Amino acid sequence: MRVLISEVGPRDGLQNVSATMSTDAKKAWIKAEADAGIREIEVGSFVPAKLLPQLADTAEIVSYARTIPGLTVAVLVPNARGASDAIAAGAHKLTLPLSVSETHSLRNLRRTHDQVIEEAGKIVGMIKELPEDQRPHFEGSLSTAFGCTLEGAIPDAQIASLAERLMDAGCDEVGLSDTTGYADPSSVRHLVKLVRGVVGDDRLTGIHLHNTRGLGLANVLAALESGLDTIDASLGGLGGCPFAPGASGNIVTEDLAFMLEAMGIETGVDLDKLFAVRSIVEAALPGEPLYGFVTDAGLPKGFTQHTGKAELAA
Amino acid sequence: MRVLISEVGPRDGLQNVSATMSTDAKKAWIKAEADAGIREIEVGSFVPAKLLPQLADTAEIVSYARTIPGLTVAVLVPNARGASDAIAAGAHKLTLPLSVSETHSLRNLRRTHDQVIEEAGKIVGMIKELPEDQRPHFEGSLSTAFGCTLEGAIPDAQIASLAERLMDAGCDEVGLSDTTGYADPSSVRHLVKLVRGVVGDDRLTGIHLHNTRGLGLANVLAALESGLDTIDASLGGLGGCPFAPGASGNIVTEDLAFMLEAMGIETGVDLDKLFAVRSIVEAALPGEPLYGFVTDAGLPKGFTQHTGKAELAA
Numbered sequence: 001m002r003v004l005i006s007e008v009g010p011r012d013g014l015q016n017v018s019a020t021m022s023t024d025a026k027k028a029w030i031k032a033e034a035d036a037g038i039r040e041i042e043v044g045s046f047v048p049a050k051l052l053p054q055l056a057d058t059a060e061i062v063s064y065a066r067t068i069p070g071l072t073v074a075v076l077v078p079n080a081r082g083a084s085d086a087i088a089a090g091a092h093k094l095t096l097p098l099s100v101s102e103t104h105s106l107r108n109l110r111r112t113h114d115q116v117i118e119e120a121g122k123i124v125g126m127i128k129e130l131p132e133d134q135r136p137h138f139e140g141s142l143s144t145a146f147g148c149t150l151e152g153a154i155p156d157a158q159i160a161s162l163a164e165r166l167m168d169a170g171c172d173e174v175g176l177s178d179t180t181g182y183a184d185p186s187s188v189r190h191l192v193k194l195v196r197g198v199v200g201d202d203r204l205t206g207i208h209l210h211n212t213r214g215l216g217l218a219n220v221l222a223a224l225e226s227g228l229d230t231i232d233a234s235l236g237g238l239g240g241c242p243f244a245p246g247a248s249g250n251i252v253t254e255d256l257a258f259m260l261e262a263m264g265i266e267t268g269v270d271l272d273k274l275f276a277v278r279s280i281v282e283a284a285l286p287g288e289p290l291y292g293f294v295t296d297a298g299l300p301k302g303f304t305q306h307t308g309k310a311e312l313a314a
Numbered sequence: 315m316r317v318l319i320s321e322v323g324p325r326d327g328l329q330n331v332s333a334t335m336s337t338d339a340k341k342a343w344i345k346a347e348a349d350a351g352i353r354e355i356e357v358g359s360f361v362p363a364k365l366l367p368q369l370a371d372t373a374e375i376v377s378y379a380r381t382i383p384g385l386t387v388a389v390l391v392p393n394a395r396g397a398s399d400a401i402a403a404g405a406h407k408l409t410l411p412l413s414v415s416e417t418h419s420l421r422n423l424r425r426t427h428d429q430v431i432e433e434a435g436k437i438v439g440m441i442k443e444l445p446e447d448q449r450p451h452f453e454g455s456l457s458t459a460f461g462c463t464l465e466g467a468i469p470d471a472q473i474a475s476l477a478e479r480l481m482d483a484g485c486d487e488v489g490l491s492d493t494t495g496y497a498d499p500s501s502v503r504h505l506v507k508l509v510r511g512v513v514g515d516d517r518l519t520g521i522h523l524h525n526t527r528g529l530g531l532a533n534v535l536a537a538l539e540s541g542l543d544t545i546d547a548s549l550g551g552l553g554g555c556p557f558a559p560g561a562s563g564n565i566v567t568e569d570l571a572f573m574l575e576a577m578g579i580e581t582g583v584d585l586d587k588l589f590a591v592r593s594i595v596e597a598a599l600p601g602e603p604l605y606g607f608v609t610d611a612g613l614p615k616g617f618t619q620h621t622g623k624a625e626l627a628a
Contacts, residue, residue: 153616182614185573213607215607221499247611259529293528297555
């Protein structure tokens with residue numbers, strides 16, 4: 001078995017810290033993670049610089065990241081305008097978030113569901129104008145899928161309908177996102193089955209999980225057992241969780257990679273090299289807490305990593 | 315599905331803090347957890363008071379805990395002498411740890427494997443002298459089963475052989491213990507299958523897991539899927555983990571109960587009442603860090619606990 005760890009720290013992590021990381025530090029971070037074997041990184045978001053000054057250099061970062069061989073350069077796009085910038089910069093993968101809670105969608109993106117679906121259609125239109133070999137992969141991400149801090153649980157029918165509408169608008173696939181840290185292993189299994197039933201097994205392969213209530217890696221296990229093979233995570237759990245002082249927001253890349261490698265699942269990641277990337281982030285964001293258990297505790301005595309290093313050597 | 319959460323904080327938690335909790339505070343803690351629906355508590359250990367002054371009042375605590383209706387009063391016994399004291403005090407369940415790493419066994423209990431098995435036999439002898447309705451349940455716990463900080467991985471054949479020898483000595487069942495926090499979901503599945511293959515499915519039902527490397531609840535999920543239904547945990551992760559400053563040692567009772575209840579698995583526990591028990595422990599051990607994610611983050615919006623409360627009402 002093989003799993004793709006999709007690093008979202010340079011986007012989701014940095015978006016949730018007050019400091020701004022220098023462009024050079026971002027490049028060093030991305031390069032070091034790619035060197036450690038991470039093959040997909042969400043490097044930024046095409047939002048107005050005044051909203052997220054931390055990510056104002058996303059175009060330059062995309063341009064740099066594209067020079068790293070074998071790396072899939074992903075970005076978040078809140079709308080068609082952002083997607084236009086992302087395409088111009090040359091991103092390999094665009095993710096448009098669609099909050100299945102309309103209340104959250106209105107507050108977060110200031111758009112109704114209909115409006116977000118309309119943006120998805122516009123983005124597909126732009127992508128189709130490109131030559132086939134230059135078209136980025138386009139994912140619609142069902143955010144707050146496991147419940148919303150404003151609305152609570154979202155009905156299955158609403159989630160299924162929105163997944164279908166994203167595919168109808170022309171997305172290549174949909175993703176599930178536990179924006180609020182409400183997921184548990186049963187709800188992960190349930191939603192994967194529900195959404196795959198609508199869009200097809202090959203059109204839902206990835207999940208974005210948080211560790212807000214400590215269930216992050218248990219939810220990963222449920223996701224893998226449900227057939228998903230792409231898991232988002234953030235180095236050092238960067239960004240934290242405003243609702244839970246001791247908790248990372250995103251699941252921690254290092255702990256995820258350790259779990260998978262310990263289970264004999266190939267990630268392509270060299271754990272020691274991955275752990276060493278923390279020092280780059282620590283130096284670039286002084287005082288910002290980093291999370292992670294395995295980096296505190298160290299690898300088990302006698303732990304030898306077979307799959308990741310073999311993969312890297314191959 | 316139904317799972318028994320076995321609270322080990324008053325033994326394993328207190329054993330790993332420097333302060334000594336008053337006997338009255340222990341009683342209040344045990345009573346409050348039982349009131350919250352916890353049905354098994356390891357209340358102490360029968361070791362010489364000079365070694366663990368924190369647990370010197372174990373006989374009195376056992377005596378008190380026996381007055382709580384429906385509560386299984388468990389204790390740890392390092393040897394036959396401890397078991398004799400435990401039987402005299404009236405404990406319902408005795409657990410004898412046998413470290414599958416002989417190096418660890420010699421350092422921790424100062425006994426070889428043969429000597430521990432001999433103690434197990436002596437304990438069985440004592441139990442058999444009792445009238446049938448007064449005999450405590452006797453478990454041999456395979457500690458360091460997932461690897462040892464001194465020896466690293468322990469061969470399967472050695473673990474299987476020791477499980478068999480504990481059963482041959484007359485134990486009612488064996489348990490698995492990830493003393494070092496080395497387990498991962500695959501190794502949990504592997505060892506459960508291995509040991510059940512030797513002792514029979516009904517003679518391995520429980521597991522003791524740590525969260526040292528953040529995999530505690532993922533390992534619980536693997537254990538449940540492997541058919542186990544008794545999970546040790548410690549309120550607030552009390553005792554911490556000396557190797558990982560931010561990590562609880564034992565998995566946190568509150569997070570475990572939340573995960574199970576969120577999954578619709580009956581625990582009999584009222585989450586709100588359980589969370590409230592923390593204040594007793596906090597007041598009794600000032601300055602001692604308590605862990606737990608769900609207690610920081612709060613329950614998800616709209617989360618209604620069906621199984622636990624229904625169970626309690628029934």
